[in-house]
Amino acid sequence: MALFLSTHINKIDKKGRVSVPAPFRAELSEESFKGIVLFRSNIHQCLEGFAWSYMQEIGKRLDNFDLFSSEQDDLATSIFGTAVQLSMDGDGRIILPADLIEFCTLDDRVSFVGMGAKFQIWNPESFEQRREIARQAVQSKGLTIPKATGGKND
Amino acid sequence: MALFLSTHINKIDKKGRVSVPAPFRAELSEESFKGIVLFRSNIHQCLEGFAWSYMQEIGKRLDNFDLFSSEQDDLATSIFGTAVQLSMDGDGRIILPADLIEFCTLDDRVSFVGMGAKFQIWNPESFEQRREIARQAVQSKGLTIPKATGGKND
DNA sequence: TCTTAACCCATGTTATTCCATATATATCCA
DNA sequence: TGGATATATATGGAATAACATGGGTTAAGA
Numbered sequence: 001m002a003l004f005l006s007t008h009i010n011k012i013d014k015k016g017r018v019s020v021p022a023p024f025r026a027e028l029s030e031e032s033f034k035g036i037v038l039f040r041s042n043i044h045q046c047l048e049g050f051a052w053s054y055m056q057e058i059g060k061r062l063d064n065f066d067l068f069s070s071e072q073d074d075l076a077t078s079i080f081g082t083a084v085q086l087s088m089d090g091d092g093r094i095i096l097p098a099d100l101i102e103f104c105t106l107d108d109r110v111s112f113v114g115m116g117a118k119f120q121i122w123n124p125e126s127f128e129q130r131r132e133i134a135r136q137a138v139q140s141k142g143l144t145i146p147k148a149t150g151g152k153n154d
Numbered sequence: 155m156a157l158f159l160s161t162h163i164n165k166i167d168k169k170g171r172v173s174v175p176a177p178f179r180a181e182l183s184e185e186s187f188k189g190i191v192l193f194r195s196n197i198h199q200c201l202e203g204f205a206w207s208y209m210q211e212i213g214k215r216l217d218n219f220d221l222f223s224s225e226q227d228d229l230a231t232s233i234f235g236t237a238v239q240l241s242m243d244g245d246g247r248i249i250l251p252a253d254l255i256e257f258c259t260l261d262d263r264v265s266f267v268g269m270g271a272k273f274q275i276w277n278p279e280s281f282e283q284r285r286e287i288a289r290q291a292v293q294s295k296g297l298t299i300p301k302a303t304g305g306k307n308d
Numbered sequence: 309t310c311t312t313a314a315c316c317c318a319t320g321t322t323a324t325t326c327c328a329t330a331t332a333t334a335t336c337c338a
Numbered sequence: 339t340g341g342a343t344a345t346a347t348a349t350g351g352a353a354t355a356a357c358a359t360g361g362g363t364t365a366a367g368a
Contacts, residue, residue, distance in 0.1 A: 011349070015323090019348050037159065042293065059157050059270040061299045067215065067272075073197065075297055076269040077288035083268070084160045085177060089324060091348080165359070169313090173358050243314065245358080 002027040002051045004114035009124050012108050016101065017093045021112050024119065025092045027051070035087035038100065038121070039079070044130065046104050047121040054117065055083070096121075156181035156205045158268035163278050166262050170255070171247040175266050178273065179246050181205070189241040192254060192275070196232055198284065200258050201275040208271055209237070250275075 008021035020028075020036065028034055033052035041048050058079065065072035086094040096106070104123055111127045113120040122130065137143065162175035174182075174190065182188055187206040195202050204212075212233065219226035240248040250260070258277055265276040276284065291297065 013350065015351090017349085022347060042289065055159065056157060058299050059155075061301070062270055064300050067212065068196065070197070070291075071295075071297055073269075074288040074291040074295075075299065077267065077274075077285060078292050079299075080159055080270045081161050081267045081274075081285060081288075087324085090326070093349085095323070167360065169360090171359085176357060241314095244316075247358090249313070 001117060002031075002054075003116060004049075004112075004119040005116075006114050007127070008112045009109055010112065012096065012101075012106065012110060016095045016098070017089075018096060018110055019091070019093050020088060022092065024112060024114070025088070033085075033087075035085060036094065037083050037085050039083040040100070040103055041120070042078075044120075045123075045126060046130075047100055049112075049119045049121060050117075052085075055080075155271060156185075156208070157270060158273040159270075160268050161281070162266045163263055164266065166250065166255075166260065166264060170249050170252075171243070172250060172264055173245070173247050174242060176246065178266060178268070179242070187239075189239060190248065191237050191239055193233055193237040194254070194257050195274065198274075199277075199280060200284075201254055203266075203273045203275055204271075206239075209234075 004024055004027060006023065008023075010019045010021065012018050028036065028051055031051050031053055035052065037050045037052060037055050038047045062072060062076060062079075065075070084097060084100065086096075088094055096110075104121065104126070106121075106123050109124050111122040111124045113122060113127060120127075158178055158181060160177070162178075164173045164175065166172050182190065182205055185205050185207055189206070191204045191206060191209050192201045216226055216229060216233075219229070238251060238254070240250075242248055250264075258275065258280070260275075260277050263278050265278045265281045267274045267276060267281060274281075
């Protein structure tokens, strides 16, 4: 499984292109589709990015719902219907669609934030505030990572 | 299996032709029949679109009902009875039959909405409302993607 | 004959590919 | 250790290809 780490800030050129950070590209190199899948976060004013195989996994799980059930329909609409698949050029760049740039009010620079299996794309200034809020939440609530459960992924 | 992603808005020309989005065409390229199957949604004012091979999957699932049961009969009628098989021209366009255009009150533009294994065809304005309703349903009902269950697809 | 669908080609726009360069990091040799 | 040389990365721009769309022409069917 891909593991995205650290925060990288890159520039958007006037054609809307951004370099995907090289360490992220390395994580994606084993994928059959060498590109990323983005969609709007429901919580923050940012984008969530995944590897293609992760979307296939979600697709399989959605198959566990009855076809045409309202649950399946709602989830598929809000997940697959709003996702965008972006391929990379030979230099590891993607083109951010205008509506997504607008959604997270990006200017000329973006932060790629590693979140483990996924990553987020932020306006660098917005992310600095978000980082501080997250840090305080972890501290005040005493949040910790749950222990391994011996599940299927071990 | 084909995986349809994202929402693409295309135009209907005065001859009734619409381009199937190129990424969708790519997903269909491995099919023996390079075209799509459409039928009326039972839930929404939209069309359900599938690759030919997935119609066979639907047939299999219908077998889980008792043959001659009223449920089986109703579903088979509304799905297979109304389905139309549309082939694409050399430029990847289909011609939407007039009764289907009327059913989802399409004007001059259509939204192709990726839903994973299937896709939907909407009037773009109607779909924007539908998208928002789906988003709220996912949030308010707390819908999540189920964990893999070790079913037949693993 | 008239209508409709299939086929072919043209065009503007957008995305992709290719190449060039600057900067930073890593490597190597003295 | 220090300096010179490679390598990787990010970024900019130009050439090329793909795509959606429009129109015309032919073939088929009622």
